[in-house]
Amino acid sequence: MNKKESIAEFHTRHGREYPRTGQFNVYNRGEFSCDSTSLPPNRRDFYKISMITAGTGILSYADKAIKIDKPSITFFNPLIPYSWEPTSKDQAGYFCLFTEDFISQNLKSESLSQFSLFKAGGDHLFFPAKESVELLKGVFENMFLEIRSGYAHKYELLRSYVQIVMHEAMKIQPPNTFYQPFNASERISTLFLELLELQFPIDAPSQTLKLKTANEFALQLNIHTNTLNRALKESTGKTTTEWIAGRIVNEAKALLQFSNWDISEVAYSLGFEHPSNFIIFFKKQTGKTPLQLRKEFGSASV
Incomplete structure (x- = not known):
């Protein structure tokens, strides 16, 4: 997987100096070399809202790719790897970048908490009508x-403007012109693996995994579980369950070797309600109990 791109690296890619001021910045697309700079399918460590008022290109994310040839607005968060390939020189519009520090409880209000800006799955591209374009x-x-x-x-005022943009997008039906790119399985797999890795490492016993099953990951990615399994099997040779189990086992080994947490704390942090279920799972995966492996590591007592 590619390393996620920082906000400073994003500026450098466009030949701009990162201002390093504040939690929020807004730019004009025409002045930011959007006509000549392609964005590879990386995950970024910042939020981005982009509005295209003129210009064409191909936007890709998850298993979707779409040709942009009319005014559009997109919403992306740090969970989503996406790419952009400009196909014309007359790029115009706006975009704003902001960090997690900019997100307030008010901005992520109940009505907006499930909006695509804050989720990995769902629709992230919208085509506003003429009246909406002028408002935006x-x-x-x-x-x-x-x-x-x-x-x-x-x-605070800028957060209100962001809320207006989000509410305006919520009025718009998502596009129905998506086509499947040749590497749809790879895109789904990349998004799943990024989402899986985002949950690690576990730094405290109180930190627990939020996504533990194939169904939970598929729901977050807004695709069917069978689609996720098929994509992973095709591109990696392993199923969703195998990937999840393997990553949990690796984290368990690290916690058993490098922490002094007891077995129940390790089990809870990895999403097991009962230590006995964790022990059964771990032995099935490794052939040893957690305690046996810890003793081999020569760690502190359980």
Whole structure:
């Protein structure tokens, strides 16, 4: 898997210096070499909302790829690897970048908490109508004015502008013109593996895995479990369950060797309600009990 791209590396890729100021920045696409810079299918460590008002290109994420040839708006978060290939020189529009620090409980309100900006699965591309395009242009122009202002509460106002953009997108039906790229299985597999790896390492006994089954991963990725299994089997030779089990075993071995947590704490952090279930799982995968392996490592007592 490719290393996720930082916000500073994103600026460097476009030949720009990262301003390193604030939690939020907004840019004009026409002034950011969006016409000549391709984005590889990486995961980024920041959020991005991009509005294209002119220009064409191909946007790809998960198992979807779509030709952009009209005004559109996209929402991406650090969970989602995506790529962009410009196919014209007349790129215009806006985009804003922000970090996790910018996310407030108010921004991630109940009505927006399940929106695509905060999820790995779902629809992340929308085609606004003409009236909506004009409204969104005005919102982005207000972002430009506000980010340059000295207003003490400007980030609160910028969060409100982001909410307006999100609500406007929620009114729009997602596109139905997606086509399957030749490497759809690889895209699904990459997204799954990124999502799986995002849960590790486990740093404290109170930290527990949120996604533990093939069904839970498929639901998060907004695809059928069979589709996920088929993609992984085709591109990696292993099933979803095999990947999950293997990663949990590797983490368990690390915790048994390098931590002094007792077996029940290790079991709980890895998503097992009862230590006995963890012991059965671990022995099935490794041929040894957790205690036997810990003794081999010469670690502290359980």
